[in-house]
Amino acid sequence: MRQVMKMAVVVAAGSLALAACSSSSSTTPAASTGASGAAQIKVGMAYDVGGRGDQSFNDAAAAGLDKAAKELGVASKEASASNGEAESARQERLQQLIDAGYTNIVAVGFAYAPSVTKVAKANPKVKFALVDSTDAKGDNIENITFAEHEGSFLVGAAAALKSKTGNIGFVGGVEIDLIKKFEAGFTAGAKAVNPNIKVQTKYLTQPPDFSGFGSVDKGKTAAEGMYQNGADVIYHAAGGSGGGVFTAAKAAGKLAIGVDSDQAASPALAGVKDVILTSMLKKVDVGVYDFIKSVKEGSFKSGEKVFNLKVNGVGYATTGGQVDDIKSKLDDFKQQIIDGKITVPTKP
Amino acid sequence: MSFSPRKILMALAAPVLSILVAMVITSIILLAAKDPVGEVWAQLLRLPSPRLTIAIVNSAVVLYLSAVAVAIGFRMNLFNIGVDGQYRVAAFAAAVFAGQAWLPGWLNILVSLLVAMLAGGLWAAIAGWLKVTRGVSEVISTIMLNAIATYLVAYFLQKVALSSEGSNVTNTKTIPESSRVPGIPVTIGEQQREIYGLIFLAVLVGFLYWFILNKTRFGFDLRATGRSETAAIASGVKVKRMVLMSMILSGAVAGLVGMPLLFGQDFAYGTTFQAGLGFSGIAVALLGRNHHIGMAVAAIVWGFLEQQSNGLQINAGVSDRLVGVIQGVIVLSVVIAYEIVRRASITIEQRNVAAALAAERAKAQNAAAEVAA
Numbered sequence: 218m219r220q221v222m223k224m225a226v227v228v229a230a231g232s233l234a235l236a237a238c239s240s241s242s243s244t245t246p247a248a249s250t251g252a253s254g255a256a257q258i259k260v261g262m263a264y265d266v267g268g269r270g271d272q273s274f275n276d277a278a279a280a281g282l283d284k285a286a287k288e289l290g291v292a293s294k295e296a297s298a299s300n301g302e303a304e305s306a307r308q309e310r311l312q313q314l315i316d317a318g319y320t321n322i323v324a325v326g327f328a329y330a331p332s333v334t335k336v337a338k339a340n341p342k343v344k345f346a347l348v349d350s351t352d353a354k355g356d357n358i359e360n361i362t363f364a365e366h367e368g369s370f371l372v373g374a375a376a377a378l379k380s381k382t383g384n385i386g387f388v389g390g391v392e393i394d395l396i397k398k399f400e401a402g403f404t405a406g407a408k409a410v411n412p413n414i415k416v417q418t419k420y421l422t423q424p425p426d427f428s429g430f431g432s433v434d435k436g437k438t439a440a441e442g443m444y445q446n447g448a449d450v451i452y453h454a455a456g457g458s459g460g461g462v463f464t465a466a467k468a469a470g471k472l473a474i475g476v477d478s479d480q481a482a483s484p485a486l487a488g489v490k491d492v493i494l495t496s497m498l499k500k501v502d503v504g505v506y507d508f509i510k511s512v513k514e515g516s517f518k519s520g521e522k523v524f525n526l527k528v529n530g531v532g533y534a535t536t537g538g539q540v541d542d543i544k545s546k547l548d549d550f551k552q553q554i555i556d557g558k559i560t561v562p563t564k565p
Numbered sequence: 566m567s568f569s570p571r572k573i574l575m576a577l578a579a580p581v582l583s584i585l586v587a588m589v590i591t592s593i594i595l596l597a598a599k600d601p602v603g604e605v606w607a608q609l610l611r612l613p614s615p616r617l618t619i620a621i622v623n624s625a626v627v628l629y630l631s632a633v634a635v636a637i638g639f640r641m642n643l644f645n646i647g648v649d650g651q652y653r654v655a656a657f658a659a660a661v662f663a664g665q666a667w668l669p670g671w672l673n674i675l676v677s678l679l680v681a682m683l684a685g686g687l688w689a690a691i692a693g694w695l696k697v698t699r700g701v702s703e704v705i706s707t708i709m710l711n712a713i714a715t716y717l718v719a720y721f722l723q724k725v726a727l728s729s730e731g732s733n734v735t736n737t738k739t740i741p742e743s744s745r746v747p748g749i750p751v752t753i754g755e756q757q758r759e760i761y762g763l764i765f766l767a768v769l770v771g772f773l774y775w776f777i778l779n780k781t782r783f784g785f786d787l788r789a790t791g792r793s794e795t796a797a798i799a800s801g802v803k804v805k806r807m808v809l810m811s812m813i814l815s816g817a818v819a820g821l822v823g824m825p826l827l828f829g830q831d832f833a834y835g836t837t838f839q840a841g842l843g844f845s846g847i848a849v850a851l852l853g854r855n856h857h858i859g860m861a862v863a864a865i866v867w868g869f870l871e872q873q874s875n876g877l878q879i880n881a882g883v884s885d886r887l888v889g890v891i892q893g894v895i896v897l898s899v900v901i902a903y904e905i906v907r908r909a910s911i912t913i914e915q916r917n918v919a920a921a922l923a924a925e926r927a928k929a930q931n932a933a934a935e936v937a938a
Contacts (some may be wrong), residue, residue, distance in 0.1 A: 267883070296878040301841030303627075304830055305620040314617070317879055327733040328837050341755055350733055387752045392719065392835050395733040419773065422717030423736070425653070425840035490908050 218526070239442070250290045258291040258321060259511060263307070263313030265326030267431060268297030268549050272485055273477050274430075274458040276323045278348065280478075281505030283438045284409045289513050298328070300427070305456060307332040315343050317491065321512050323505055324348065333358060344517055346508040348501060350397065351521050359511075360521040361504040365403030365563045367554055368497040368531030369452070372474050374550050375408025376450040376493055377414050377531065378543045379472060384415045386443035388436060388462055389454035390429040392420035399454035399476070399497070401565040409550065418565075423459055429458060433563065436461030444469040450475070463489035472539075477501070479534040496534040575910050583902035587726045587895045594890060595883070603880040609873055617872055622760055624868030625840075626767045629861055631846025634819035636855040638703075639780060642791040642813040646691055647707025648832050649843025650714030655685035657718045657737070660834035663726055663827070664738030673744040674828060678766075679768030682818040683895050688714065689816020690809065697805040705814065709842075710752060722834070725837030743806040746828040765826040787811055819843065848896050850873040854903070867892065 262282055270280045273298070284289050294317060311322055311332055322458050323346045324417050326331050330352035337355045345358045353360070387403050389396040400418060407414045417487045421429030429435060436458030440451050444465060452474040453462040459475060465490050466473035475496030480486055486493070504524055511517045518554045524530020533540070533547065540547065552557045588606075596600045613621060629650055638645035659681035663673055672868040692710055695701040726735040748759025780785035790807050798804055822842055823834075831838060849867050853860030874888040 287583055294879055296875055297885055299871075299874055300889070302840060302874070303620070303624050303839055305825075306835075306875065307871060309617065309620055310874060310879075313875050330734065331831075331837075336835050352734060353660075393733065394735055423715050424722075424836035426715050427836060473782075 233296055235306055247516065247522055249490065256282060256522075258509060259319045260285070260291050260293045260509055261311075261317070261319030261322045263310050263322065263324045264295065264297035265328060265331060266298045266300050266427060267457065269295060270484065271431070273459070274304045275325060277478050277499065277501035278323065278505050281502035282323070282509070282522075283431050283465070285501065285509040289373060289509060291509055291513070292319075292427040294483075296454075297325075303392070308336055310451075311336040315340055321509065322346070322467065323508065326350075327352070344512055346505065354520075356519050358519055359471060359508055359517065361501075362521060363499050363501075363504075364523060364525035364561075365454075365499055365529055366398045366405075366563050367526045368499065368533065369402030369454075370406035370409070370554065370559075371547050371550055372497045373403035373408075375401070375406075375474075375540050375543060375547055376452060376474060377407040377410035378546060379494060379540075380411075380414065380450050382447050382449045383411060383413065384417070384447040384449065385553045386417040386419070386440070386448040386451035388443070388451060388453040388455050388458070389418070389420040390422070390453075390458055391427050391484065392423050396420070396454050397565055398563050401562045403505075404565060405454050405561055406550070415473050417446060417448055421455055430456035432458050433461040433464070437465045440465035440473070441469070444471050450474065452497070454497075455472045460489075461484065463492055466492040475534070479536050481536040482535060490537060493537060493539075495540045496536075498532045500530050500532075500535055501518050503530065519527050527550055569579055570906065571913075575837060579902045579906040580671045581900070582906070583895065586902065587891065587900040589895045591887075591891050591899070592727035594894075595887075598883075600883045600887070603882060604885070605877060605883055605919075608876050608881045613869065613872070615751070616758060619751055619753075619758045619760055620872050621623060621865060621868040622764070623825070625861070625864040626761050627822060627842060628845055628864040628867050629767045630818065630825075631842050632849035632864060633770055633857075634815050635843075636853075636860060637787075637811055637815040637818060639850055639855050640791050641795075641807065642789050643808065643815070644704045644812060645689065645692075645707055645819075646704055646847070647710050647843070648815070648822070648846050649841065650707070650711035651688045651816045652822035653718055653838075653840070654688045654714045655820030656827055656832045656838060657680040657722065658684035659820075659824065659931035660737045660740070660750065660827055661721075662832065663735040663740045663744055666741045666744065669743075670743040673741075674746060675815070677705040677828075678821065678824060679742075681824055682817040683820070685820025686813040687815035689812045689875065693809040693812030696812070697808050722836075726835075729804040732819065733828045734835050734837055736833040736924055738831045738833065740828065744828075745832060746825075748829055753763045761825040761829040763829055764823065766821060770821065771857050771861065774818075776928050783810075789853060797927045806863075814823070821848070848892065850900050853898055866895075867918055871897075 218371045264275045267275050282293055283300055286293060292459055294314055307329055314322060320343045322343060325348045327350035329347060330350040333347045333353040335346050337358050339356060343357060347353050347358060348361045351362060359463045389400055404416050407416055421432060421435040421439060434555050436453060436455050440462040450472045451461040451462055454476045462473050463486060472494045473492055474494050477499045479498060481490045481493040495514055514538055554561060583933040592602050597607055612937060634648045635645055658676045662680045663677040666673060668676055692703045695706050696703050722735055725737055727738060746762035748762050751758050778788060786802045786807055789800055790804055794804055826839055845867060848861045849860055853863035870892055872887055874885045877883050877887060878885050
């Protein structure tokens, strides 16, 4: 008992000391403020699991915010979701951003749909942008969606044109409808070039296990298996797991295709950029930037805003110059999709 | 049980000590990460707003059910790591059943709850059966069954799914409005929030947990087997039957974990149904020392920490991962603090017994000396 008391005293003293020395250092402002002014737009960003720094989806949204901060001088506050959180935590995130005065909310990811529905109704003066979902509708909600299948069609065609073995692969992060759109477009594009092409498909995890979007090891193992089975180009739609796909491609001396952002241009992936044939661009940054701009200019419009090939909302990257020789063929497919001559399926 | 001041002091020493230790360790981590320590504590120790309080209570309801499911195993010395898989299998089964609306209104809810308990219990029974017939450690089998549950539910969800264009969420059929459990409405300012109606289910489960374990023959056998298997066998307990029974019971309660969410909030099972509750339940059961009230307090503490994640990010500007760190540190310090206090109280007990014995021996010797004289 005496020892316990002694320890308790030591611990209590320690905690007091720490609390004392901390109080002087607690003046750091948490908000990142841009150019100040009366008409300054205040944007609250609610990220999906992973948050800023995931090298993929969330980072694309963050890039749009950064661009807006630089060019439009907005103030922003950011918060991200944690894995396996309660629905109420998502609602609280949106509401607390609003309470803190950030009255233009960007909700990144379809998981926010139910909370945006509720919070938008309770805060009719606040404007919302919801990425990747049309489930939440309202006069103050803009739904930012992407034609991922169209962009994937083009990189599928690129894969088939570059494949020597007639065998390519698709690695999906989590087997959800959203990622199946990528698969459907990719397969359709490849078959448009070579009807007899073999497409190997693998999803890393099943919902509600969303770790497939952030497991480099799983991406690597899946890609290794496909390369061993004869594939020579693999397209990944697996967020952070994609790094493993590129590592496997480098080791096998084969090619891979990136997703969401121009991954060959990413400094974090500089070591593997020579195996990145191209990337399917999903311009979440453009969606986020356009939303903020529309709010600033007073031209906000509710409802669905589709980012497809026609408006350059999706596309393929040319960094590295590896698709320069087939560019005319890809652009031909692109035009046919825009003209409606090719209808890309959204389900595999 | 006597209520001596020392005993009460010892009982309070462990949790107080562990919270202090957790605060110190967290502060050190914050200092190392150059985060604003003062702001973090100001945010964490601030009284939550009424709106947040309701969110905390709702989180706690779900966590409490999960903790009780885990605790049933713990009391029997069984580590049911599979609550996570059990509640997902059960929530899916109940959502599919309730969505079909074969039965009207409240009857549909009641039968769906039974379906959930049955599904959870059966899923846990696999691990129990493997243990009693093949001697497979339940730790291994339940972890593996979690993975199998994930794939199985994902597969069947695809089979029964309804999804609309542009939604990206796959859900089971929505439960009809007549079969939803109304929440307890609380009006805060202009906004209306609700406490899960199934909070009463959590209270009932907590009461039954206390009653069955402490007031019935079955509960006595269960606790006896948990303390000492050999002694239990000697007193006539059929241990294998007890293992299977408690595993099924644990699974059945695990089946109820998702029910407040299903009938009070989501009204369908889908890709965004809350995951990972089974693992949080293990932490809450540890924190609450498997005690029916202790776990309720622990569930509120856990829910409080979870809901603080937003405030920490928005008001103090620190990473959401910090909350995970604090939770982990608290569980570790609780386990360690209880062990220290347990050892200390054993030492004190021994010292007291030794002193009493010595006094008695001295008295006897004195008496003998007197007789001799």
